[in-house]
Amino acid sequence: MRFLKKTRYEQDIALLEHNGQRFWYGLLLLLVLGAPFLIDGFYLGELSLVAIYAIAGCGLMLLVGFTGQVSLGHAAFLAIGAYCHTWCLGAGVPLLPSLLIAMSLSAAAGMIVALPALRMTGIYLAVATLAFAVIVEQGIAHWESVTGGYRGLAVPDASLFGLSVTDTTFFYYFCVALMLLATLALLNLLRSPTGRAFVAIRDSETSAQGMGIGLARYKTLAFALSAALTGLAGGLLAHKIGYLAPDAFNLIMSIQLLLMVVVGGLGSIHGIFYGALFLGFLPQGIALLRDALPPALANIPGLEPGIFGALLILMLIVEPDGLYGRWLKIRQYLDEFPLYRAKTHKRQKQFLRTERLR
């Protein structure tokens, strides 16, 4: 165990608390930057996908994990980002401005979704966002002049400083850089008034208002920021998949994104990355599993979504705090060994219910 003697308030504000963290995160950063030299092209591509998922995860975690607003419609923001970026590239806009435009359009769509969110909570909000996702998917399918409908839309090549995004190594670094920026922005927000306002809304809307936090303003802001990050991920995803079709952004995608933050651990930044790794490599895992299974089982249609769904339910029952929550418990066990008490994390029943003004 490590005991920190803090003598300045800055130590509580700092992102990295002590040298141990600096060492391990530094090592992780080196590994991430060195990945192109360590693994082959296919897995590097998969890692870029993990970075893209992590960017979308930052957006969704901000909304679901920190502001407490459920969204089953994030595939729509991914789609808006992807199609807008592709269309802009086709119109001759350079890579970075095009991504910025995609983010802005997605953020605007997020603000529109926030309008009903101001009046709805929980399951009703989930249904409303789901409806939004269906509308966007259908809109893309039928607005053929811009999106190509079901025929699809090829994503043009783009380059930055003369390096093309079709170059696997460059694309990997590009995605990782944007992922780090997104994470840093989210971390900074969470240690400043705006991020705390989101958390306040999640935990008690009544007293958030009492502390001077305008619900309309901050919920709209949370949706806009979340949609912008997801739109950015959508733009990158367009390059990754190379050819856009409406069914790439269907309901399953929305559920997978939500699954990512729930499996990772709601309300934690680490959870985003655990979830993104999980989501990025689960298809590989399932493919390997398919090879190992007898053909009768392996060829069942819908094996993949089935396993996704089963894992989600299992996760909610066994470990609602997600993979990161499980890791924290394991670490505590190791820290306190052999004094760890079995019921340390047993959930307590709350006998006190507050009167809520709704």
Added chain:
Amino acid sequence: MSLLSVRELSLSFGGVRALSDLSFDVEKGEVFSIIGPNGAGKTTIFNLISRLYEPDSGRIVFAGEEMTKLPAHRIAAQGIARTFQNTELFEHASVLDNLLIGCHVHRQTSLFSQMLFLPSVRRQELAFRKVAEDVIDLLDLAAWRHQVIEGLPYGVRKMVEIARALCVQPSLLLLDEPSSGLNPEETEDLAFWLEDINEELGITVLMVEHDMNLVAQASDRVLAVADGQFLALGTADEVRSHPDVQRAYLGDAADSGAQA
């Protein structure tokens, strides 16, 4: 001029008249208590002042400003902070974060500067921390500073809620039954802290309270209400011995007993 004046405030929920034509004034610098039997409309008064309820008629004027037009989230910036009867803390945040959320109305940095965590944001965070630490010192919460609210004992939660309200740096503090759920010792501490808050920080306190000892010890003036109507106003002793107040609490038996 009074700090807070409530004029002919009325509110009905369906057929239930929660408040009818209630008027009172709170003077700057005093501790003003509202007492009354259950269902008298005490918490309703608080919810009207903090704009969670819309009054049917009447006015609330605070420091010369009409409050009845403002949305709920603008009340804190006017200088009114409140606590809740059964505590409404941010359960999954630490005590410190709860207090820092209390500082929210004093923020002066933009969204983008916060995303980049510019030096101005860092300075502001340090200033907020100083405010929070002063409150932690005042209310003796240092032992709980980094604990998450979920799992804290009830007495500590009550104090954290008062602390969070103090971080707003209000001129008027609304306390909704601060002593409910506290043991006698904690209630005694509370009386001292109320004095500190009132005298050292110069904050006017308006509280709803059932514990008459605490009310008598801490308040300058007491208002008694029953069934949403004005009963009596005066010092704790005057109100306690007022015949209408005794009737409201003890029923008519008190009268017949006194006569017999």
